[in-house]
Amino acid sequence: MAASSRAQVLDLYRAMLRESKHFSAYNYRTYAVRRIRDAFRENKNVKDPVEIQALVNKAKRDLEIIRRQVHIGQLYSTDKLIIETQEKPRT
Amino acid sequence: MLLRTAWRRAAAALPAAQGPRPEAPTRGLRLRVVDRAPQSAVPSDTATAAEAETVLRPLYMDVQATTPLDPRVLDAMLPYLINYYGNPHSRTHAYGWESEAAMERARQQVASLIGADPREIIFTSGATESNNIAIKGVARFYRSRKKHLVTTQTEHKCVLDSCRSLESEGFQVTYLPVKKSGIIDLKELEAAIQPDTSLVSVMAVNNEIGVKQPIAEIGRICSSRKVYFHTDAAQAVGKIPLDVDDMKIDLMSISGHKIYGPKGVGAIYVRRRPRVRVEALQSGGGQERGMRSGTVPTPLVVGLGAACEVAQQEMEYDHKRISKLAERLTQKIMKGLPDVVMNGDPEHHYPGCINLSFAYVEGESLLMALKDVALSSGSACTSASLEPSYVLRAIGTDEDLAHSSIRFGIGRFTTEEEVDYTVEKCIHHVKRLREMSPLWEMVQDGIDLKSIKWTQH
Numbered sequence: 001m002a003a004s005s006r007a008q009v010l011d012l013y014r015a016m017l018r019e020s021k022h023f024s025a026y027n028y029r030t031y032a033v034r035r036i037r038d039a040f041r042e043n044k045n046v047k048d049p050v051e052i053q054a055l056v057n058k059a060k061r062d063l064e065i066i067r068r069q070v071h072i073g074q075l076y077s078t079d080k081l082i083i084e085t086q087e088k089p090r091t
Numbered sequence: 092m093l094l095r096t097a098w099r100r101a102a103a104a105l106p107a108a109q110g111p112r113p114e115a116p117t118r119g120l121r122l123r124v125v126d127r128a129p130q131s132a133v134p135s136d137t138a139t140a141a142e143a144e145t146v147l148r149p150l151y152m153d154v155q156a157t158t159p160l161d162p163r164v165l166d167a168m169l170p171y172l173i174n175y176y177g178n179p180h181s182r183t184h185a186y187g188w189e190s191e192a193a194m195e196r197a198r199q200q201v202a203s204l205i206g207a208d209p210r211e212i213i214f215t216s217g218a219t220e221s222n223n224i225a226i227k228g229v230a231r232f233y234r235s236r237k238k239h240l241v242t243t244q245t246e247h248k249c250v251l252d253s254c255r256s257l258e259s260e261g262f263q264v265t266y267l268p269v270k271k272s273g274i275i276d277l278k279e280l281e282a283a284i285q286p287d288t289s290l291v292s293v294m295a296v297n298n299e300i301g302v303k304q305p306i307a308e309i310g311r312i313c314s315s316r317k318v319y320f321h322t323d324a325a326q327a328v329g330k331i332p333l334d335v336d337d338m339k340i341d342l343m344s345i346s347g348h349k350i351y352g353p354k355g356v357g358a359i360y361v362r363r364r365p366r367v368r369v370e371a372l373q374s375g376g377g378q379e380r381g382m383r384s385g386t387v388p389t390p391l392v393v394g395l396g397a398a399c400e401v402a403q404q405e406m407e408y409d410h411k412r413i414s415k416l417a418e419r420l421t422q423k424i425m426k427g428l429p430d431v432v433m434n435g436d437p438e439h440h441y442p443g444c445i446n447l448s449f450a451y452v453e454g455e456s457l458l459m460a461l462k463d464v465a466l467s468s469g470s471a472c473t474s475a476s477l478e479p480s481y482v483l484r485a486i487g488t489d490e491d492l493a494h495s496s497i498r499f500g501i502g503r504f505t506t507e508e509e510v511d512y513t514v515e516k517c518i519h520h521v522k523r524l525r526e527m528s529p530l531w532e533m534v535q536d537g538i539d540l541k542s543i544k545w546t547q548h
Contacts, residue, residue, distance in 0.1 A: 027151070027504035028162055066203070069162035081464045082147045083512050
């Protein structure tokens with residue numbers, strides 16, 4: 001498999017953010033979005049292709065975890081938090 | 092694609108079809124209870140239910156009491172709750188082997204977080220059981236030659252209670268006082284250790300005031316005096332770096348549900364080199380090296396292991412974020428209100444646990460007023476009694492300030508918005524309650540409350 005290209009990494013980043021916005025629990029949703037942004041930002045200057053591949057593989061596994069947990073969260077969703085109605089922007 | 096939308100619609104219908112949501116205990120969880128008309132047959136998306144039916148949950152700012160499960164932890168646990176349900180002690184079939192493999196993997200994850208060997212980790216039902224095993228187990232094993240234990244006055248109830256029960260068995264226990272900062276005096280500790288002391292137990296991070304004890308120094312002292320050192324690290328594991336070799340720790344209690352893991356599981360670290368012998372509390376089939384018999388709950392320990400692994404990866408990131416949020420909360424409150432005292436040493440302090448006393452305001456009334464935020468005054472296990480916290484009493488807090496203390500907990504999932512909302516509500520309600528307080532009025536008029544004679548005699 002060819003080393004991960006910039007485009008692939010960006011695709012993964014977008015997919016993870018997109019999926020994370022579907023968490024029904026406020027705290028999980030905000031954490032996932034924040035953590036993904038910070039993690040990709042933190043690793044943006046990694047040059048070693050082996051390390052990049054390892055990070056990409058981990059991100060793919062994490063994306064699967066997010067998908068499953070978003071599903072489950074929606075099955076068992078409950079009332080919103082008091083501050084969710086005050087501001088809608090899903091940070 | 093069509094299948095997924097149909098599934099989504101069915102999934103949304105499911106809670107509606109099952110009737111009204113499980114009744115939450117009416118202790119303030121239902122903030123805006125509107126007359127709940129019987130659910131209509133139309134499977135409306137639960138999120139866009141009629142505007143009239145808005146019941147909102149409070150913000151969670153009580154992470155010292157317990158923490159939500161990290162989604163990564165739940166994801167690790169589920170397979171063992173669904174398909175891989177074997178007993179890890181069944182040696183004769185694949186169900187047992189796969190369960191055992193998961194258990195051993197979890198053991199390695201826990202060990203790696205604290206710098207231990209997996210053989211030194213024993214799974215228990217929680218930090219309370221671990222504390223009981225450490226204190227009673229060590230004391231009883233060495234009872235022929237050693238009859239004395241040392242602990243502090245600010246320990247968790249289970250430690251203090253274990254010591255009390257040992258006293259009734261004929262042991263002597265020294266309860267070290269703490270300084271105003273909440274930290275023990277190392278000289279007093281050295282003086283308290285006797286030739287017949289078997290164990291010193293000091294918690295790493297206090298659950299009520301967040302104070303960090305000098306674990307490495309205590310470990311050094313205990314090691315030089317040949318006394319075993321136990322630390323209740325329930326609030327510290329995964330949050331501050333701990334290494335059992337660097338800090339010369341012989342026994343450590345770990346709690347699952349304080350580090351975003353499941354409730355009902357914990358672990359105890361028992362050093363093998365030099366070997367610490369422990370008399371087992373729970374008899375049975377000899378599981379967990381004979382120290383804790385009983386089937387190891389694979390899904391729970393897998394959760395504990397996953398929580399430890401996530402904590403190890405996220406420790407630095409979480410610590411930085413939580414410190415920033417804690418700084419924000421404390422600064423904003425202190426700037427917005429006079430006469431607020433932070434309990435506990437500001438320097439040797441875990442940032443995620445902030446205990447503030449609001450003078451001239453009663454703690455319970457403030458908690459009731461802050462019904463949109465889940466908070467606590469003191470610890471959950473002592474919240475049933477009317478006494479102010481013994482921890483606050485131990486650090487010398489005045490009786491009236493002790494009654495006005497609130498503990499704010501900031502964790503991995505806490506957001507800046509939640510902190511800002513909490514601060515805003517807190518300032519608003521403290522001001523409101525103070526307006527109503529005759530004591531506050533007197534203080535504003537310049538009367539020194541300490542000079543007032545409240546009784547005739």
